[in-house]
Amino acid sequence: MKTLFIKGGRLIDPSRNYDDRADLLIRDGLVEAAEKNLKPPDGAEIIEADDLVVMPGLIDMHVHLRDPGQEYKEDVLSGARAAAAGGFTAVAAMANTDPVADEPTTIRYVADKAAGAAARVYPIGALSKGLQGAELAELGRMQKVGAVAFSDDGKPVLNGTLMRNALQYAGGIGALVIVHEEDPTLVGKGVMHEGSISSVLGLRGIPAAAEEAMLARDLMLLKMVGGRLHIAHLSTAGAVELVRKARADGLPVTAEVTPQHLLLTDRAVKNSGYNTNTKVKPPLRSEQDRQALWEGLLDGTIDAIASDHAPHHSDDKDVEYDFAPFGIAGLETTLSLLLDEVAFGRIKKLTLPLLVEKMSTAPAKILGVKGGSLKPGSPADITIVDSGRSFTVNPDTWYSKSRNTPFAGRQLKGAPVYTILGGRIVMKEGVVADRE
DSSP: OOEEEEEEEEEEGGGGTEEEEEEEEEEEEEEEEEETTTOOOOOOOEEEEEEEEEEEEEEEEEEEOOOOTTTTTTTTHHHHHHHHTEEEEEEOSSSOSSSSSOOOOHHHHHHHHHHHSEEEEEEEEEEEEEGSSBBOOOOOHHHHOOOOOOEETTOOOOOOHHHHHHHHOOOOOOOOEOOOOOOOHHHHTTOOEEEHHHHHHHEEEEOHHHOOOOOOOOHHHHHHHHHHHEEOOOOHHHHHHHHHHHHTTOEEEEEEEEEHHHHHHHHHHHHHSSOGOOOOOOOOOOOHHHHHHHHHHHTSSOOOOOOBBBBHHHHSSSOOOSSOOOOOOTTTTTEEEEEEHHHHHHHTTEEEEEHHHHIIIHHHHHHTTOSSSSSSTSSEEEEEEEEEEEEEEEGGGGGSOOOOOOTTTEEEEEEEEEEETTTTEEEETTTEOOOO
């Protein structure tokens, strides 16, 4: 493995509150030094980073890789390449595969297939067997073979007793429970946010209360039995306020938000002419909800930004809005969408250090995985970005097998130019190579 020397970049490391120009020395897959005025060792590969930003490798704690079972949409290797292309060194893969990742064999399958991939892939095990919400899955056995958390994401856990037992059992083994909050009896056959736009478009709506009611229940259960709870893809102002109050009360709860919910509203459905790439769950909400999400992110109520990468084949999306599957493919746009917000100063108080915290340091801490830091001795998982680079989103160039994005054609400023995994360059100027 070559020694790497990253010279003169703006180094941002929230784990030690560092934001200054410095050199970074990488040897044997680890960060050896991060200081000013280092001397490159003989034979080191040098990356000139004078105009670049160097940060701990980004971690996307919520993706769907469709493997096993729906590899025509995505697989572990293509998803890892898409991650590297988007500046992510690690992703956490949800359990709604076919078969469901609800026992050790499937967890091992994902981990084994990811060996040598362009990004680290951390499996998330199912909370319930078959995602059916009736019987608790074998959490302890899955944890022993590498599951970093447990979730039925894609489906809510409607059974309150099962959720209570899941929190209690997971708490006993030190495991994180991730929840998809929606009451299916309120969702019904809804396909977008319930409001004036859905009425005008003649589409069935999903009320904000569907998310907030389930979230309120789970926070009550967390207070009752303990454990650790992480809320996936917050989307409503009421949900943000529930999490804010729970945190103020000292409950061990964390939360994430997606770029689509930060940047788009239900108007995107109308403005796009019923483009099914705007169909996502939870749905794109109102402008009031969008503003509340930003407020929650900036004040610390929301801990992390995650893509909820949900790839679908174009044939699946090329149908009437009512019949299209929910989901946006986001691994190759998430970072740049947010760098663009920083570059143009649209959101006051959104800074590069805060962005790195939400996309690297915080996800590593929540999941309990290595990364999120450039301290000496840390794994050399590093993302380098050119915050001044402009480009147009073109899904036809993606490494992902899927193209379902509402951001196609959008001009953005800011892009990853290197992704370094364990001291190896796996992405350089948009070109990705697996570790093996």
